Amino acid sequence: MAKLSGTAIIVLVMFAFLAEQSVAGRYYDDKVEDKVRKEVKNAIEKNPGIGAALVRLVFHDCWVNGCDGSVLLDKTPTDGLNTEKKAVNNIGLDGFGVIDDIKDKVKNDNVSCADIIVLAGRDAASILSGGKITYPITRGRLDGVGSSAAEADRALPTSDFDFDQLKTNFDSGFRKFTVEELVVLSGAHSIGVAHLSSYADRLTAATPDFQIDSSYRAALNATTPPALLKQGQDPTVPNNVRDETQAFQQKAEYDPVAMGVNPTKGVLDNSYYHNTLENKVLFKSDWVLRTDGEAAGKLVEYRDKPEEWNKDFAAAMAKLSSLPAQGKNLEVRKNCRVINNQY
Ligand code: HEM
Structure with a gap:
């Protein structure tokens, strides 16, 4: 047998290790990851809607000052109670209780709250996609000590953005995301819910350009008329018309099959692209993706190639989960809701 050099042996061992990890669909055989996954699985079994909340939490934490757990803080010495949770753009944000439960389970493992958010979001994406979306997460993030509602409102995109605003938002400061990644990540809107206030502009829009497709609009107007907002009500509906009742779908002239x-x-899948191209989506920020040549091409590509979307979504989520914390003063929080000197 030919003699192998030391380097060749190291390379072979690394390949064997990586092959074993990917065959098992896992990247780390790690007790912390096991604990997180178990909690996420239990939480989704109890409340299926919480999975979408955990996926969104990754975006809303990492987009504002990087992945630093700032979205979890209830108060800080500088902003008092006016933390990111109070931001208008964080309407409906949820999943905080699951993060607390996970933190409790890993309290002796020196895991930051920022790490817990990205691990939980990864597991939720994997569970909701039936195991089709998986990606590795490297731990070691630290938690920030600041959290400001105003800053979150400046950083996060809103559902009434036009295409140029979305493009600029995705490629600004420490966030360097391409148009392709904008289209890929928007596919997360195949799951979860939205408040009426987030799509009412598309029910009342004067020009057909920004109106939702007429039958879907009629169905939404019947169940959640914009007038409810004036009465102080802001109900939610599924983000995805696929997740509506059969009666609703008939009215909306939506036949998924x-x-x-x-x-x-x-299910977290490429249904978003089918729906968007038919204008059966809620947000203006979804519908405007068709107004740019490159983005429109990607909408078609991801509609027609579900496996490609799974793969690209996983890669974009991994990139999102790696956005470095921007603050200088960092720690591993003992309680995800307060910084250590307020613990
Ligand atoms: C492209 C710009 C984006 C805009 C303008 C946007 C806007 C919104 C809005 C307005 C809602 C509904 C909030 C409510 O009314 O309760 C929502 C929900 C959601 N978004 Fe986005 N989003 C964007 C990108 C993303 C990204 C990048 C992700 C994840 C990677 C994401 C994941 C979600 C999920 C999962 C929900 C449902 C949450 C739940 O049911 O709890 N969004 N988004």
């Missing part, structure tokens, strides 16, 4: 969409409710 005829459209080539998997009708199983709650």
Whole structure:
């Protein structure tokens, strides 16, 4: 047998290690990751909607000052109670209780709250996609000590953005995301819910350009008329018309099977692209993706190539989860809701 050099042996051992990890669909055989996954699985079993909240939490934490757990703080010495949770753009943000439960389970493992958010979001994406979306997460993030509602409102995109605003938002400061990644990540809107206030502009829009497709709009106007907002009510509906009742879908003239969409409710998949291209989506920020040549091409590509979207979504989530904390003063928080000197 030919003699192998030391370097060749190291390379072979590394390949064997990586092959074993990916065959198992896991990247680390790690008790912390096991604990996180178990908690996320239990939480989704109890409340299926919490999975979408955990995926969104990754975006809303990492987009504002990097992945630093700032979105979890209830108060800080500088902003008092006016933390990111109070931001208008964080409407409906949820999943905080699951993060607390996980923190409790890993309290002796020196895991930051920022790490818990990205691990939990990764597991939620994997569970909701039936194991089709997986990606490695490297731990070692630290938690920030600041959290400001005003800063979150400046950083996070809103549902009434036009394409140029979205493009600029995704490629600004420490966030360097391409148009392709904007289109890829927007596919997260195949799951979860939205408040009426987030899409009412598309029900009342004067020009057809920004109106939701007429039958879907009629169905939404019947269940959640914009007038409710004036009465102080802001109900939620599924982000994805696929997740609506059959009666609603009939009114909305939405037949998932005829459209080539998997009708199983709650699945994180490429249904968003089928819906967007038919204008059966809620947000203006989704619908405007068709107004740019490159983005429109990607909408079609991801509609037609579900496996490619799974792969690209996983890569974009991994990139999102790696955005470095921007603050200088960092720690591993003992309680995800307060910084250590307030613990
Ligand atoms: C492209 C710019 C984006 C805009 C303008 C936007 C806007 C919104 C809005 C307005 C809602 C509904 C909030 C509510 O009314 O309760 C929402 C929900 C959601 N978003 Fe986004 N989003 C964007 C990108 C993303 C990204 C990058 C992700 C994840 C990677 C994401 C994941 C989600 C999820 C999962 C929900 C449902 C949350 C739940 O049910 O709890 N969004 N988004």
